[in-house]
Amino acid sequence: MALSAETGKVVQWRRWAFANLGSVLSNFGSLWLLLAPLLAAYAPRRLFKTYFNLFLRRHARRLLAVVDPYVTVDVSEPGGASAHYSRYGRVTDSGDSTYEEVKAYLSDACAGEARELRAEGASEGDGVVISMRDGQDVADEFRGAALWWTSVVREDSQGQQRAHTRQCQRLTFHHRDRRLVVDEYLPHVRRKGREILFSNRRRRLYTNNKSGDSFRYDYKAWSYIDFDHPTTFDTLAMDTARKREIIDDLDAFRSDRDFYRRAGKPWKRGYLLYGPPGTGKSTMIAAMANYLDYDIYDVELTVVKDNNDLRRLLIETTSKSIIVIEDIDCSLDLTGDRAATQRRGRRNDRDDGSRRHDRDGSMVTLSGLLNFIDGLWSACGGERIVVFTTNHVDKLDAALIRRGRMDMRIEMSYCGIEAFKTLAKNYLDVDDHRLFGPVGEILGRESITPADVAECLMTAKRAGSDDESSRLEIVIDELKQTAEANAKAKAEAEAKAKAEAEEEAKAAEMDRDNTREEQNGRKYPKI
Ligand SMILES: Nc1ncnc2c1ncn2[C@@H]1O[C@H](COP(=O)(O)OP(=O)(O)OP(=O)(O)O)[C@@H](O)[C@H]1O
Ligand SMILES: [Mg+2]
Numbered sequence: 001m002a003l004s005a006e007t008g009k010v011v012q013w014r015r016w017a018f019a020n021l022g023s024v025l026s027n028f029g030s031l032w033l034l035l036a037p038l039l040a041a042y043a044p045r046r047l048f049k050t051y052f053n054l055f056l057r058r059h060a061r062r063l064l065a066v067v068d069p070y071v072t073v074d075v076s077e078p079g080g081a082s083a084h085y086s087r088y089g090r091v092t093d094s095g096d097s098t099y100e101e102v103k104a105y106l107s108d109a110c111a112g113e114a115r116e117l118r119a120e121g122a123s124e125g126d127g128v129v130i131s132m133r134d135g136q137d138v139a140d141e142f143r144g145a146a147l148w149w150t151s152v153v154r155e156d157s158q159g160q161q162r163a164h165t166r167q168c169q170r171l172t173f174h175h176r177d178r179r180l181v182v183d184e185y186l187p188h189v190r191r192k193g194r195e196i197l198f199s200n201r202r203r204r205l206y207t208n209n210k211s212g213d214s215f216r217y218d219y220k221a222w223s224y225i226d227f228d229h230p231t232t233f234d235t236l237a238m239d240t241a242r243k244r245e246i247i248d249d250l251d252a253f254r255s256d257r258d259f260y261r262r263a264g265k266p267w268k269r270g271y272l273l274y275g276p277p278g279t280g281k282s283t284m285i286a287a288m289a290n291y292l293d294y295d296i297y298d299v300e301l302t303v304v305k306d307n308n309d310l311r312r313l314l315i316e317t318t319s320k321s322i323i324v325i326e327d328i329d330c331s332l333d334l335t336g337d338r339a340a341t342q343r344r345g346r347r348n349d350r351d352d353g354s355r356r357h358d359r360d361g362s363m364v365t366l367s368g369l370l371n372f373i374d375g376l377w378s379a380c381g382g383e384r385i386v387v388f389t390t391n392h393v394d395k396l397d398a399a400l401i402r403r404g405r406m407d408m409r410i411e412m413s414y415c416g417i418e419a420f421k422t423l424a425k426n427y428l429d430v431d432d433h434r435l436f437g438p439v440g441e442i443l444g445r446e447s448i449t450p451a452d453v454a455e456c457l458m459t460a461k462r463a464g465s466d467d468e469s470s471r472l473e474i475v476i477d478e479l480k481q482t483a484e485a486n487a488k489a490k491a492e493a494e495a496k497a498k499a500e501a502e503e504e505a506k507a508a509e510m511d512r513d514n515t516r517e518e519q520n521g522r523k524y525p526k527i
Contacts, residue, residue: 071175075102076154076168101193102169103131106138106149108196134167145177179386189206199318201261204229204295206317211309221316227296229286235426236287237419237450238412249408253385260382267382270373272401273411276391278451281389284412285324294385295321301331307368314372315468319383326386329395366397373405402517414447422452426459428471435472439479446483456482 077099107130114131132138132151140147150170173181205227209220233247253269260267271288273281297317304310317323325331325428372378373386388406390396401409415423417440424430442448456478458470 020111032051035106045185069175070172071178073171074152074154074164074168074183075099075171085321091275097194098190099169101190103193103201104196105193106169106191107131142188143180143187145173145180147177147181147185148172155488183491189273199293203293205287205382206295206297207303208297208299208313210303211305212310221313222297223294228288229290231283231286231455233287233498236283237415237420237426237453238280238284239416242410246288246408246410247291250288254292254383257383266374266378268374268384269408270385270386270388270406272393272406273389274391274409276414276447276449277391278449279412279414280450281412284410285322285387285389288385288387289322292322292385293320297321297323299323299325301325301328301364301369302362304362304364306363307365307371310364310368310372311375313378317384317513322385322387323385324387324389326393327390328389328400341352365401372409373400378421389487390518415443415450415453417443419450420453424472425455426467426477427454427461431471434466435469435476438476439472442476442483444477444488446479448479448482448486452486453479453481 003287064242075098078096078505116136118131118133132149134151134153137148137150140149148171150169150172152170153165155165171181171186173185177185203226204224206224208222211221211367233243236243249269257267271286275281285296288294295318297313299313301310304313327364388401393401393409394477400406417436420439420443421432421436424436443453456475460474463471463474465471465474
């Protein structure tokens with residue numbers, strides 16, 4: 001359809017008006033300035049006041065931005081109304097942990113710059129938190145934007161109530177950086193502050209309380225003590241290359257937050273530590289926690305009533321933590337051969353009525369545990385490591401330790417000469433010695449755990465002599481005795497295992513007979 005000349009003009013005019021809407025409106029604003037005195041004279045007073053106020057409010061901010069382009073944001077210590085406005089713009093009031101996080105961030109920055117400081121005792125430990133005294137400023141820089149923090153005391157008065165003062169940290173920046181500050185700088189400050197607060201805090205070792213007590217009004221899912229284990233990766237005795245691999249893996253995990261987000265994976269990692277008793281599985285967990293500065297949640301599965309309680313426990317863990325289930329093969333019936341396990345259980349009860357397994361009371365199932373590790377709930381919080389330990393990796397259900405669930409399997413094994421060198425340094429402060437040769441031969445021949453070697457070294461240390469050679473000779477004697485004792489214990493264990501296997505086979509044969517007779521129409525099974 002063709003447009004008439006007149007319609008075309010209207011369309012053109014409309015297009016022009018839309019394209020120049022900004023200037024039209026601002027001209028309209030200028031027109032207001034001219035019309036305001038006239039309106040003051042002729043318009044009804046109330047109407048004029050409303051419109052004039054609106055106009056002023058809209059334009060005053062622009063005017064102020066020209067005169068003073070700086071915006072301030074206050075982060076106040078908690079305790080009061082949650083939001084205030086200042087002459088310059090919105091003033092936020094944290095009312096949460098933001099203030100503490102900002103203070104921690106600034107304590108790091110201001111310790112070097114500000115000259116008048118204040119020291120307060122840290123909430124945990126013997127440390128002090130350094131912060132700026134009132135009126136002090138520190139400058140900061142973020143992605144090219146200049147920012148200033150000032151410590152101020154603000155007076156809050158509400159109506160007739162008495163005013164009370166509150167400490168706050170005031171951030172000042174150019175209004176053109178507003179988006180950068182709100183979207184990136186302040187979250188960065190909080191993140192850094194949280195890290196500083198976390199690193200100043202003592203590590204905690206949590207253990208779960210019996211879920212049967214959950215009806216009590218003061219029930220807490222977890223109890224904790226300060227975690228103060230001296231083990232580090234330096235003192236952990238194991239193959240050096242393997243140790244390096246584990247440390248690299250932990251480093252990668254810790255710094256891969258963005259990767260996990262991009263890949264759509266929950267930020268957690270599973271380690272399975274397996275090996276004979278006394279090879280350092282628990283010691284490794286302590287070394288990991290100390291290296292990462294994480295808390296440990298040691299889950300005792302036998303006191304968890306059911307899958308529901310297990311999930312509740314998980315929800316109450318925090319991020320930056322290691323969730324540990326030790327001796328997973330003993331905690332639950334997770335072996336593939338459940339029938340054999342039940343038979344064994346029955347026999348144990350017959351043998352020793354008092355030695356009933358606690359795990360009979362727990363109704364946590366394998367699927368509950370699998371959900372605990374990587375169900376939907378497991379993703380809450382993030383930055384978590386799950387560690388299982390076992391002495392019998394071959395007995396565990398394949399689903400529990402498949403790749404993806406347990407990302408890294410670490411075998412902790414008998415002591416070799418490399419591990420011995422670490423232990424000799426730890427216990428006797430000996431780096432190298434000609435007697436390391438004979439020690440290496442014994443360790444190459446025999447299966448001696450690091451725990452046993454540590455005991456031998458302890459005996460040598462207590463023997464009283466300061467001479468390295470005589471101490472190491474004692475170690476060699478002790479190692480030989482340990483090897484003999486181990487061989488004897490091994491022969492006894494093998495004999496016992498053989499007898500058990502025979503009994504097991506007999507029981508299985510009886511079960512088969514009973515089933516056959518039942519199938520052949522016998523009314524009552526044998527007893
Ligand atoms: N690899 C190791 N490095 C340093 N010390 C070790 C190592 N292995 C064992 N030890 C010493 O032996 C003690 C017992 O070790 P740990 O409890 O870690 O063994 P485990 O493998 O957890 O045994 P279990 O299977 O019985 O739980 C530790 O307290 C430590 O002193
Ligand atoms: Mg252990």
